[in-house]
Amino acid sequence: MQFPPVEEQLAVIKRGIVDLVGEEDLKKRLTVSRDEGRPLRIKFGIDPSSPDIHLGHTVPLRKLRDFQKLGHTVIVLWGTATAMVGDPTGRNKTRPALTREDVEANKQTYRSQIGAVLDIDGIEERENGEWFLGQSFMDCVGLASRYTVARMLERDDFTKRYKGGLPISVHEFLYPLLQGWDSVELKCDVEIGGTDQLFNLLVGRDLQGQEKQAEQVCVTMPLLEGLDGSQKMSKSLDNYVGVAESASVQFGKLMKTPNELVEKYFVLLTDVEQATYSDLLAKPLDAKFALAQAIVASFHGADAAAAARTEYDRVHKEGGVPDNLPEWTPDDTVRRTDSGKIQFPTALAASGLAASSSEARRLIQGKGVRIDGQVVVDVKAEFGPGNYVVQVGKSRAGRWLIS
RNA sequence: GGGCGAAUACCAAAGCGGCCAACUGGGUCAGACUGUAAAUCUGAUGGCUAUGCCUUCGCAGGUUCGAAUCCUGCUUCGCCCA
Numbered sequence: 001m002q003f004p005p006v007e008e009q010l011a012v013i014k015r016g017i018v019d020l021v022g023e024e025d026l027k028k029r030l031t032v033s034r035d036e037g038r039p040l041r042i043k044f045g046i047d048p049s050s051p052d053i054h055l056g057h058t059v060p061l062r063k064l065r066d067f068q069k070l071g072h073t074v075i076v077l078w079g080t081a082t083a084m085v086g087d088p089t090g091r092n093k094t095r096p097a098l099t100r101e102d103v104e105a106n107k108q109t110y111r112s113q114i115g116a117v118l119d120i121d122g123i124e125e126r127e128n129g130e131w132f133l134g135q136s137f138m139d140c141v142g143l144a145s146r147y148t149v150a151r152m153l154e155r156d157d158f159t160k161r162y163k164g165g166l167p168i169s170v171h172e173f174l175y176p177l178l179q180g181w182d183s184v185e186l187k188c189d190v191e192i193g194g195t196d197q198l199f200n201l202l203v204g205r206d207l208q209g210q211e212k213q214a215e216q217v218c219v220t221m222p223l224l225e226g227l228d229g230s231q232k233m234s235k236s237l238d239n240y241v242g243v244a245e246s247a248s249v250q251f252g253k254l255m256k257t258p259n260e261l262v263e264k265y266f267v268l269l270t271d272v273e274q275a276t277y278s279d280l281l282a283k284p285l286d287a288k289f290a291l292a293q294a295i296v297a298s299f300h301g302a303d304a305a306a307a308a309r310t311e312y313d314r315v316h317k318e319g320g321v322p323d324n325l326p327e328w329t330p331d332d333t334v335r336r337t338d339s340g341k342i343q344f345p346t347a348l349a350a351s352g353l354a355a356s357s358s359e360a361r362r363l364i365q366g367k368g369v370r371i372d373g374q375v376v377v378d379v380k381a382e383f384g385p386g387n388y389v390v391q392v393g394k395s396r397a398g399r400w401l402i403s
Numbered sequence: 404g405g406g407c408g409a410a411u412a413c414c415a416a417a418g419c420g421g422c423c424a425a426c427u428g429g430g431u432c433a434g435a436c437u438g439u440a441a442a443u444c445u446g447a448u449g450g451c452u453a454u455g456c457c458u459u460c461g462c463a464g465g466u467u468c469g470a471a472u473c474c475u476g477c478u479u480c481g482c483c484c485a
Contacts, residue, residue: 228430229441238431252440259441285439317438335452346452359432362447368433379453393433394440 003034003071012066013219016267018195021202021218029189029217039072043188043216045128045179046114047079048106053113054240055295056224056233059268060192061117063221067190068119075124075186076114078107081132082178113243116299128182143177146210147203152176155199180204183216190217224268229258247300248323251308252395254292255316259284262291270294321373321389325399328352341382342402351400353392368393 003009009030014020033040044064046057064074083103114120152173153159161168176199183191183204191201201218208215223232226239233240241253257265262284266277272294280287289309297305314320328351336342342350348360348369360369367375370391383402391397 227440256440259439262441284441285437288439288441312440313438316440343452356450357453358450359448361453363433366433366447 002037003030003039006030006034009070012070013063015066016221017063017219018222019198019218019220021198021205022215023217025215026190026217029214033072040067040189041073041075041186042067043075043077043183043186043191045077045079045082045182045191045193046110047083048103048110049079049083050235051106051109052235052242052244053110054233054235054242055265055269056226056240057114058117058243059224060194060221061114062268063192063219065118068122073124074118074122075126075188076118077182077186078125078127078129079179079182080104080107080127080129082128082175082182109244116243126186128178128185131181131185132178140174143181144174146207147173147177149173157196157199176200176203177207180207184208184211184213187213188216189214190219192219192221194223195220196223222264222268225261225264227253227256227258229261241295243299247296247304247308248311250296250299251292251305251312254295255288255312257288257291259288262287265291265295270298316394321391322397325389325397326352327399327401329401329403337382339382339384341384344376344379344381344383347383347400348390348392351390351398353390353396353398363392 006027010027013026020026029040032038042064044060068074080100080103083106084100111120153162155176158168158172179200180203184207187208191204193201198218198220201216201220205215205218225231226233226237227241228237228239231237231239235242241250245253254265263277263281266272266287267274270277270291272290277287277290280290293302293305293309296308300308311323315322330342330347330350334342334350335346344364345354345357345360348354348363349357354360354363361379363369364377364379367377369376372389373391383400385403386400388400388402389397390400
C-alpha cells in the first residue's frame with residue numbers, strides 16, 4: 001500500500017473540519033502508517049434511528065471518503081445497540097427508544113444510501129450490538145462507574161438542560177460511554193463526527209486510555225444548517241434534502257437554499273473548487289444553479305441534473321407544467337352533483353392536491369389554483385368529463401381524468 | 404415521603420363565565436415582486452354536502468340559560484423540600 005506524503009494527507013484531512021484533537025498524534029500515526037504500509041482505522045458511528053439519510057449526514061461521510069481515497073480503512077459502526085438508547089445530543093428532551101426491528105430496517109435503507117458517497121465495498125462494517133447486546137446489567141454498571149456525574153455534566157447539552165430545569169434521563173448519561181466503548185472495541189485510530197459529537201468522541205479517548213490503548217484522534221465536521229437557514233438539517237424539521245430523493249425534487253429543494261448558505265454548501269457538499277464557486281457567488285442565482293447541479297449530479301448523474309435544471313426553468317420561469325404529473329381519476333366515493341359533475345373544492349381534496357376541502361377553498365380564493373394554466377377563483381366551479389391539468393402553487397400539480 | 408404549579412391548534416404562548424374556531428409570534432401554505440421555490444411585502448392557517456352547520460382548549464363527570472374559562476375525580480408533566 002502506497003500512501004501519499006504525510007503533509008499532503010494532513011492537508012486533505014484538515015479541509016473543512018472544525019476540531020482536530022490530537023493533531024501531533026495523527027502526524028505520528030500517519031508516518032508510521034506510511035512507513036509500514038498499513039492503513040489507519042477510521043471510525044464513524046451511525047445510529048440507524050431514522051430511515052433516510054440527507055445531505056447533513058453526507059458531510060462526515062464525505063470526510064470519510066477523503067480518508068478512503070488516501071488509502072485508509074473506514075469502519076462504519078452501526079449503532080444497533082445505541083440507537084435503542086437514543087443519543088441525547090442536541091435535544092432538549094428525551095426521545096423515545098426504538099425497537100430492534102425498527103433499527104434493522106433503518107440500517108438497511110441507510111446502507112443502500114451511504115453508497116452514494118462512500119465506496120461501500122471498501123468499508124469495514126461492524127455493529128455495536130456485537131458487544132453490547134450480550135452484556136449483563138452488571139457490565140453496564142461497571143461501565144457507568146468509569147465516569148463521574150460531574151464530568152458528564154461538563155457536556156454542554158447536559159449543562160444547559162440541567163440549569164434550565166429540563167429533564168435528563170439516567171440512561172442518557174450512558175450514551176457517551178457506549179459510544180466511547182465502541183472505540184475501545186474497534187481499536188480505532190481516528191473517529192469522525194459532527195461538532196456536536198465532540199464530547200462523545202473525547203469520552204472514547206478517555207476510555208481507550210483507561211484500557212491502555214492508544215487514544216483516538218478526534219475529527220469533527222461542521223453541522224449543516226437546513227434549508228430554513230438556521231436550524232440543523234433534519235428530517236423532523238423538514239428542512240432537508242434527502243439522498244434518495246429524485247433529481248427534480250433535490251434540484252427544487254436546493255434552489256430554496258438561502259443565499260447566505262450557498263457558499264457553505266459548496267464547501268461541504270461538493271467537489272467544486274473554491275476558485276470556481278467564489279466567482280459565482282457574486283451572482284446568487286447562477287451560484288445556486290451551479291450548486292444544485294453539482295449536488296444533484298453527484299447522486300443522479302450529470303444528465304439527470306441537466307434535465308432537472310430544464311424542468312425547473314420551465315416550471316418556475318415560464319409557469320409551465322412539471323414532468324411526470326401524477327394522474328387522478330375519481331372513484332365512486334367522490335361526491336358528484338345531480339348533473340354528474342364534481343365540485344372544485346371536493347375534487348382538489350379528493351385528488352390529494354389539497355389537504356381538505358376547506359383548504360382547497362382557501363387556495364382557490366387566494367388565486368393559488370390553475371386549471372390548464374388559467375387561474376380559477378370560482379369556488380363553485382364544477383368539472384364534467386374531461387382531461388384537466390391542475391396546478392396548486394408552483395410545487396403541486398396533477399392531471400385529472402374525469403369520466 | 405411531603406408541598407406547589409401546569410396541561411390551549413404543527414410549536415411557543417394569550418384568553419380566566421357569553422363579544423371564542425379562540426390574541427400574538429414562529430412555522431407552513433398561497434399571492435405580489437425578483438432571470439431564485441433566496442430576501443422583502445400581503446393574505447390565509449379545525450372540518451363539512453358551505454354565507455349555514457358540526458367538532459375543538461389533557462380525560463371523565465358536574466354547576467349554569469350559557470364553560471377553554473367555575474367545581475369534583477382521573478391522567479400526565481414540571482418545580483421545591485426531605
